[in-house]
Amino acid sequence: MIPSVLILDIAIMAMLVVVAFAIVRMRSLFAIVMLQGVYSLLCAAWFVSLDAVDVAFTEAAVGAGVSTILMLSAMLLADRQSKPIEMRRQLGPILVVLVTGAALFYAIPDMPAFGAANSPANAYVGMDYIDRTADEIHIPNVVTAVLASYRGFDTFGEVVVIFAAGLGVLLLLGLNGNAGKWRARPNGVNVSSAMLPSAQAATGESVESLANKQSTEIPPAKPNAAKPKKEASKATKGGRS
Template sequence: MELYINMALLTMLAAVTVAIIVQRDLFSVVILSGIYSFLMASVLIVLDAVDVAMTEASVGAGISTVVLIGTLYLTGQKRELNYHRSIAVPLFVSLGTGAMLIWGTWGLPAFGIQDAPVHTHIAPTFLLESIPETGVPNVVTTVLADYRSFDTFGETTVIFTAGLGVMLLLGGSRRKKKKGETKS
């Protein structure tokens, strides 16, 4: 049953993606990307990644939508303008990449089998040692904050740098503009 729910949700995901490609109204693109994030979070729940689904929903459907709408407010553009760009080159590049990726998936193990190489390396150790070593039942939390905590620390640094970049890009120039407006 979970397999069929998974397949149906993935089909809807593909349909929403096609709608995003075709759509020219930028608000609709933003709302459709929010819908895409909700559907993706549901897929992740079906695939047992509960924590990832929570993060994807809060980041993709929450923060990302609000940030995109904020940008639409700052730029004030409502529609994508219709330039007569040739679609031959993008189509060729993406179809070529797609063909190579499909060729690459032939070597992958079948979906959901238990003895795939991914599951034999270190994951059993994490699952077995989590309770005795840390006492936390949620293994994802254990790995994130205990076994790979330096990784998480690096991620925090990345977010800090990005926040700094956004503040430098937007803060300074807008303040100047506002001062100029009050003078004139």
């Protein structure tokens, strides 16, 4: 009798492979981003079946939720289709993937069985944490005890890393998305700092009129573009104070 968890694991793994091949073969970036969300959700389901519920939580929320949205909003400022790459330039990456895959398969027999008592994950400090949490911290969830107390320094480092990442994005892009003057051309349509919703509130011009103005005259005529931009920078200052 095959255990049902094994069937579930194999099914999820098979779906992961199918989604990965679908992502590789697609050209529409919108579909790719959506499939990446599906991939993350499948990963989360698989983590649950491995009893790693904390990781599954994070994967579902970050991988399937937030990062999908961030990829979408990045895609909207770039192209929506990826261009096909000629076969000759794909040979190198294929070689790297094949060698790495072969090395991983070669390493599989050396891995301890899942849940083995003498595996490195279960043998050294891991056991120690499990033994001591009940006496020292008195909370049932060992993961929280390790994360926040035994490994408090690591978690502090992680929080600082997240803070630094957010700070970096804010310094580059601005919290309202209008740091400095910039221009993007997704799908041949000009987008610039003057066309933002926050800038429009100041100029009173609609997106369409600005978009028409900019797409009909490439490069956009200076006198037209200069005025809304000036007001946009004013709006930026107003929004930040």
